[in-house]
Amino acid sequence: MPKIIQSIKAMQQQVKTWRKNDHLVGLVPTMGCLHEGHLSLIREAYKHADKVVVSIFVNPTQFGPNEDFAQYPRTFEEDIEKCLKEGVHAIFNPTIEDMYPVPQTTWVDEEELSKGLCGASRPGHFRGVTSVVTKLFNACLPDVAVFGQKDAQQALIIKKMILDLNFSIDMIIAPTVREYDELAMSSRNLLLTAEHRLNAPQIYQFLKQIPKSNVRSTRTLQQNFAEKMSAIGGQVDYFSVVSKDSLLPIEEIEEENTLIAVAVRMGPVRLIDNIFI
Amino acid sequence: MPKIIQSIKAMQQQVKTWRKNDHLVGLVPTMGCLHEGHLSLIREAYKHADKVVVSIFVNPTQFGPNEDFAQYPRTFEEDIEKCLKEGVHAIFNPTIEDMYPVPQTTWVDEEELSKGLCGASRPGHFRGVTSVVTKLFNACLPDVAVFGQKDAQQALIIKKMILDLNFSIDMIIAPTVREYDELAMSSRNLLLTAEHRLNAPQIYQFLKQIPKSNVRSTRTLQQNFAEKMSAIGGQVDYFSVVSKDSLLPIEEIEEENTLIAVAVRMGPVRLIDNIFI
Numbered sequence: 001m002p003k004i005i006q007s008i009k010a011m012q013q014q015v016k017t018w019r020k021n022d023h024l025v026g027l028v029p030t031m032g033c034l035h036e037g038h039l040s041l042i043r044e045a046y047k048h049a050d051k052v053v054v055s056i057f058v059n060p061t062q063f064g065p066n067e068d069f070a071q072y073p074r075t076f077e078e079d080i081e082k083c084l085k086e087g088v089h090a091i092f093n094p095t096i097e098d099m100y101p102v103p104q105t106t107w108v109d110e111e112e113l114s115k116g117l118c119g120a121s122r123p124g125h126f127r128g129v130t131s132v133v134t135k136l137f138n139a140c141l142p143d144v145a146v147f148g149q150k151d152a153q154q155a156l157i158i159k160k161m162i163l164d165l166n167f168s169i170d171m172i173i174a175p176t177v178r179e180y181d182e183l184a185m186s187s188r189n190l191l192l193t194a195e196h197r198l199n200a201p202q203i204y205q206f207l208k209q210i211p212k213s214n215v216r217s218t219r220t221l222q223q224n225f226a227e228k229m230s231a232i233g234g235q236v237d238y239f240s241v242v243s244k245d246s247l248l249p250i251e252e253i254e255e256e257n258t259l260i261a262v263a264v265r266m267g268p269v270r271l272i273d274n275i276f277i
Numbered sequence: 278m279p280k281i282i283q284s285i286k287a288m289q290q291q292v293k294t295w296r297k298n299d300h301l302v303g304l305v306p307t308m309g310c311l312h313e314g315h316l317s318l319i320r321e322a323y324k325h326a327d328k329v330v331v332s333i334f335v336n337p338t339q340f341g342p343n344e345d346f347a348q349y350p351r352t353f354e355e356d357i358e359k360c361l362k363e364g365v366h367a368i369f370n371p372t373i374e375d376m377y378p379v380p381q382t383t384w385v386d387e388e389e390l391s392k393g394l395c396g397a398s399r400p401g402h403f404r405g406v407t408s409v410v411t412k413l414f415n416a417c418l419p420d421v422a423v424f425g426q427k428d429a430q431q432a433l434i435i436k437k438m439i440l441d442l443n444f445s446i447d448m449i450i451a452p453t454v455r456e457y458d459e460l461a462m463s464s465r466n467l468l469l470t471a472e473h474r475l476n477a478p479q480i481y482q483f484l485k486q487i488p489k490s491n492v493r494s495t496r497t498l499q500q501n502f503a504e505k506m507s508a509i510g511g512q513v514d515y516f517s518v519v520s521k522d523s524l525l526p527i528e529e530i531e532e533e534n535t536l537i538a539v540a541v542r543m544g545p546v547r548l549i550d551n552i553f554i
Contacts, residue, residue, distance in 0.1 A: 012445045020297065062364035063415075106407065106441035107388040114380040130383065138443035143506075164383035168289045 002080070002088040008099075008139045011092050015053070017140040023050040027142035029105065029133060032056040033073040033187035034082045037177040041146045042086045044174045048144040054083055055092040055136050057099065058081035068268065073190050083175070099135060107241045108165070110157045113247050117153045117261050118272065121237050129154055130161050137167055138233045145169050150176040150184050152261055152274040153247065158203030170276055196266040199232035203264055207275040210260065216252045221260075229264055237270060242260075244276060254277055279331075280367040281487045285376075285416045287382050288369050292330070292418045300327040304419035306410060309333040310464035311359045314454040318423040319363045321451045325421040331360050332413050334376065339405030345545065350467050360450040369417055376412060385411045385442070387434045390524050394430045396551065398514050406431055407438050414444055422446050427461050428454040429538055429551045430524065448493040453550070456480065461550045473543040474510035480541055484552040487537065493529045498537070506541055514540035514547060521553060530554055 004138055005011045015025050026049025030042045031032040038054075045052045054077055063069035076093070107127055112118075114126035137145070147155045155173045162171055177185045181201040194201060206228055215221055218241040223238045243248055253260075261274040282288045292302050303326030305318045311548075315331075323328045333356055340346035347370070353370070360368055383406055391403035424432045432450045439448055454462045458478040469477060483505055490499055495518040502516045515516040519526055521536040530537075 008443050020299075022297075102440065104441050106385065106387045106438045108383065108385050110383045135441075135443045138445060140443065161383045163379065164381050164412075165385070166285050168415060168418065175329045237281070 002182055003079070003090040005090050005092050006094055006098060007162060009193075010055075011090070011094075011139045012141060013048060013182060014090060015051075018051045019141075022144045025049055025141065025148065026052045026144040027040075027051065027055065027136065027140045027166045028146050029055045029057075029136050030233075031072065033190070034079045035187065037148055037150065037185035039082060040177045041148055041174050043081075043087060044143060044172055045146045046087075048170065048172065048201040048255045049142070051133050052090050053090045053092055053142065055138050055140060057092075057094055057132070057136070059099070059128060060096060061091065061100075062106070062125050064124060065130045067122070068188075068191075068270075071191065071268070073187050078266070092136070094139070098131070104131070107131050107161075108161065110161055110164075113153065113157045113160055116241050116242065116247055116249065117238060119153070119261060126154070126157055126183055127206045130157060133158055133161070134165070137169060142169055144172060146172045146174055146251045148172065148176060149173050150272065150274070152259060156245075156247065182208070184271070186271060188269050188271065192270065195269060196233065196269070199234070200230060200266060203231055203234070203262060203271060203273050204275075207260060207262070207273060210253070211277055218249070218253075219250050225262065233266060235265040237265055247250050279357070279365040281357070282369050283375060284368050285371065288330075288367070288416050289418060289435060291367060292328075296418075297311055301420045302326055303329045303421040303423065304413065304417045304530055305329065305423050306332045306334075306337045306413050308349065308464065309356050310352050310467070311356045312335050312454075312462045312464065314425055314427065314462035316363055316427055317454045318361060318451050319360075319365060321449055322421060322423045323364075325447065325449065326419070328366045329364075330367045330369055330417050330419065331356075331365050332417060334369075334371055334409070334413070334546075336376070336405060337373060338377075338409060341401060343401055345468075345547075348468065348545070350464050354466070367407070369413070370447075371416070371550065376409070377542065378419045381408070384408050385438065387438055390430065390434045390437055393519065393524055393526065394423075394510040394515060394517050395540060396430070398540060403431070404432055407434060410435055410438070414446060421449060422541070423449045423451055425453060426450050426551065427463070428538060433522075433524065459485070461548070463548060465546050465548065468546045470544060473510065473546065476511070477543060479505060479509055479546060480511070480539060480548060480550050481552075484539070484550060487530070488554055494541065495526070495528050495530075498530075502539065510543060512542040514542055 026045030108130040109127045182204045183201040222239045226236050239262045258277040264274045303322030385407040386404045459481045460478040499516045503513050506513050516539045533554040540549045
């Protein structure tokens with residue numbers, strides 16, 4: 001069984017003990033509801049670390065007031081089972097009171113990469129993410145941390161945060177894992193209606209055909225995507241063509257330098273996906 | 278000789294080596310120009326740690342555009358001598374390029390305790406402080422960090438930051454060390470004119486008599502202090518009577534719960550001091 005650790009002090013103590021025995025420690029930060037995407041991050045962590053910690057914490061400060069914090073799926077018992085099968089050494093599972101024992105007044109804020117894409121449509125989201133990831137880093141003291149490419153903007157922001165704040169942590173970004181029909185895996189997929197679930201793979205179908213097509217204009221792609229989504233009951237939150245390092249918008253696809261990132265609402269569920277070109 | 282370490286990676290490596298040998302590591306963050314106040318922090322660090330690191334870095338991001346970054350005294354050779362005499366194990370002395378290799382876009386910001394006092398008169402100052410202290414913590418990975426009571430607001434802000442961000446660091450706040458005439462030690466004292474230096478001790482003379490006097494009203498104290506400073510060519514930046522934990526202003530001194538903090542300009546030099554009542 002993985003050790004289930006609730007307190008920050010106990011988590012730090014566990015890692016310090018491991019480190020004294022020359023073990024490298026890997027962290028996979030999650031909000032639980034573990035799926036194959038998370039499991040692939042755990043397997044990636046094992047390539048670089050001797051001991052793997054999975055943190056499971058649905059962080060309230062990265063949800064906006066009208067977002068799905070309350071509805072976010074929680075499946076702790078199943079999560080433990082999956083961690084057990086993967087050989088995870090510890091699950092760090094603090095309560096909200098453990099993580100926020102007093103009103104938090106210190107925040108970590110990345111101010112450039114977080115401006116566009118999800119940052120524009122979810123004000124305050126990335127401030128919540130960078131702050132909680134800092135807290136998780138300091139609680140779990142990892143040598144290596146693994147994040148998913150599905151959250152491309154988040155991955156870039158955390159990479160910049162690690163550099164800016166001198167964290168002694170190697171960050172690994174692991175590829176997006178997809179369902180049989182290529183829908184990007186997400187805990188939120190569970191919340192889709194049957195019809196939306198059936199049509200949601202068209203998000204990635206659209207992205208996937210871009211490199212093969214000869215459409216290069218951002219505006220044309222945006223129009224085509226909006227039409228396609230509209231036809232399946234989806235509402236485009238954003239379809240952004242950006243320079244892959246700066247995340248600044250570009251008007252045309254530039255080979256080897258482009259990230260196309262999208263967010264689509266299907267009913268109350270907001271799905272994201274992306275492709276590098 | 279203390280090891281002089283410039284690079285962040287080398288500093289982290291040194292501390293990890295120490296820690297593997299079960300040594301506890303203490304950090305004394307400074308901007309150099311070491312005086313007896315700093316040396317008392319170093320001696321305090323030795324009470325709690327086996328290895329002591331003194332960081333010397335004049336951090337540009339905590340100075341405002343019209344402040345004294347360029348004039349701030351730098352005495353590196355003498356600093357090394359003093360560290361040598363105190364038995365310091367390592368001096369962490371990064372360049373600005375080591376600490377800010379790319380434009381920093383991630384900031385650590387404490388938003389409540391930093392509003393008043395020096396935060397009000399030096400906009401952006403504490404954001405620079407909390408960000409650089411985070412960077413120094415992550416570079417030097419201390420078990421214990423020692424700060425001076427002279428910077429009372431800074432000490433409270435960093436204490437809150439450590440709590441809010443889960444840093445695994447014990448913070449120690451050491452008493453203010455004073456000159457023979459009770460002027461609080463500061464690297465900036467060197468920049469005073471002879472006449473200002475002669476009169477500057479009156480700042481603390483005023484603070485010191487408050488507990489013995491029967492004046493309790495903030496407003497009266499402010500008026501008396503302004504008159505006294507005016508008479509010696511000082512200009513009061515602030516004279517604040519605040520609740521010692523929240524730093525919120527109070528109208529009268531409350532026994533056991535009051536911090537009186539002041540900042541006074543004498544020519545181009547800004548001096549701070551404080552007293553708990």
